[in-house]
Amino acid sequence: MIISLDHFDLDLIANSGQCFRWKKICDNPVSYEIIHKGHYLKMSQLSSSSTNTKQFELSCDQDTYENIWKNYFDEDTDYVSIEKSIYASNDSHLIECFEKGFGIRILRQDLWEMIVSFLISQNNNIKRISNSIEAICKKAGLPSVENPEAFRFPEPDDVDPDFFNDSSLGLGYRVPYLMEIYRYGKQNPNWLNGLKAMTFDEAYKELLSHLGIGPKVSNCICLFGLHHTQAFPIDTHIKQLLNKYYDGHFDTDRFPDFAGIIQQYLFYYEIS
DNA sequence: TTACAGGTCTTGT
């Protein structure tokens, strides 16, 4: 099926550091394989017109799109008003980041996958994070609905904690963090729904109480897993850019409720 | 070879 999306660019989203499993399968047209909540999707970017809206070809049917992917792409967030706020801010560096990153959009990814992914991400590089996550999914061996060769992300009940005691996964010292969070997830089946019901501040604090989750990872989980777009994760790259352009401090109150989206533009500009 | 990576934990003051 064919759909139109505005403020949406496959390459930019793939390289914006929020998704670790997108796999590029073609340069022309730009095409990716995406796995989300047990479903597999091939997505191609058809036109790159000068307008804000682009066309995409998706391998799924209408029902699966409505039930799974529509929410994942977060079509409801109003990026036009965000764009207006950015230009109204007179922040020349931010405007430059926005123009270079036009088409970045924060997806609504699976909460459990984000918790585990950002636990792995600490003091780590994106390539190795992706490799570890892929190794975990492959070892768990749970096929997606549409493609038996593409494996879904294992949920708490899918693997024993001891599953992670395996050096071939390349997890290093994070192994006990994963063992503990899988054990906790299995013993507390309502935990994820509870997190989803919380405010940003509540969820942020609750996540902090778990082994291996500090301020940065908790903010990432809130932003990418719970879509609390006011979360503003500060990592080494953001720290460097704040020192370079903002005297070491960024006033998030300038962008109430969507500082996290601003952070994504700044982050992408810095790493690219 | 050395330094770094979307940090956090532990220990010492």
Added chain:
DNA sequence: ACAAGACCTGTA
């Protein structure tokens, strides 16, 4: 409350 120092290991 805050400052070191340790920590796995693939990648550049």
